[in-house]
Amino acid sequence: MPPESPHPAVERDAPAHASPAPIETPLHALHLRLGARMVPFAGHAMPLHYPAGVLKEHLRAREAAGLFDVSHMGRIVVTAGSGAEAAAALERLIPIDILGLPQGRQRYGFLTDEAGGIRDDLMVARLDDRLILVVNAANKAADLAHLRANLPGGVRAAELPGALLALQGPRAEASLARLAPDVAALRFMEVRETRILGAPATVSRSGYTGEDGFEIALPADEAEPVAEALLADPDVLPVGLGARDSLRLEAGLCLHGADIDRDTDPVEAGLAFAIPPARRRGGVREGGFPGAERILGALERGPERRRVGLLPQGRAPVRAGAPLYAAEAGGEPVGHVTSGGFGPSLGAPVAMGYLPASLAEPGRTVFAELRGQRLALAVARLPFVPARFKRG
């Protein structure tokens, strides 16, 4: 492997580009008090891990509960003369069912581009006549500009300020319900407004770990007492971005900018589940979103390549960017790894990547090139760790 870092024994993936001072989240002072190792991420100063370390943080979120600061993510509210008007307008940009989204529910979706690529993936929640999007930190400025440029007159998009926490794990419900008993009634992908320690909070039963849990939006100046009250529960450990990534990878969830981007379409990415019959060929609201031709065509024909889980057969993690080959020697690359690392709950390396549809069958062996050698990987079903959502 060619040298890439002048300080090879120090983590190589820390962004080195010059950039303006990172934005501090409303929990910045708390992170410092907790002893977090802070890193710049998508323009924000974020905790990579706390003193417990990535492994313990990851395992705590699977076994009890982990508290994440995800305030770097964007929350965008879309409003119009009516909820239906706002929903119809968003459906011109997102190929999911938003008109049929009931009050107090949220859905997964994505903003597509004219070539059928994925501009960003997101959650859309309906609260009364408001539609609230949660988008990736790195894309939020571009998403907001895209919405404002493409939503019709009379439909407004505005960024919501404040903090966003995630509480994830099998003890999340018990822990949060001590502060807000009504959250226990939520089922997976339901959302409601409530109060936590007197603060107005928007709570959804969702997350990015494959575990049951909640995402909690709070006013910036009322977030820290809520975070501290949750951390006072001995079940709850603060969890940084390091374990957030290993948890979502084990859960088979996509990271935009790695597993999905404008060069991938939702069908090959395995995200077609989000596109309901109403938006497909022959549906009552067929197409009508950017890239509909390519995406609906891929749905009918089947994709040429597919995102798959990959289990390296040795102990060496295979990282993003590694080329994939059909054979142990020779040949041209047939795909590449888009996310890869160590899965603490599996105690083994895990990865995701794209393969031609003919090779994308669980149980097949493919090979990744790593440090000049070809290592065997088994194509595996996703997720690696079963989801434990409270579907109710």
Place this chain on the structure above:
Amino acid sequence: MLRFTEDHEWLKREGDVATVGITAHAAEQLGDLVFIELPKIGARLKKGDAAAVVESVKAASDVYAPVSGEVTEINPAAVDDPGSVAADPQGAGWLYRIRLDDPAALDGLMDEAAYAAMPK
């Protein structure tokens, strides 16, 4: 004689053989280690060659040969339990031993005080 490199490795020379590992600072920066690959015994390393790989949950880092020579021994405990390197990087968590082509090559490296004073 204990010496340090700007790449956060330490070397301890006994005769014409040096033991090599990563510093406590490097271990702290890397966090939990989950995979370590060491050179083969008998391998010839030139200064600057990628000699070993240490990986945390998130990232892989090369450890470069700080001097030229031949690998005489590796630490099997580091491979079996990467966590042992994170726990005691400058002791039980050593990585490999190398017979120095030029025992004087260590003279140009930093001593402990100079490494401690180096901006990191």
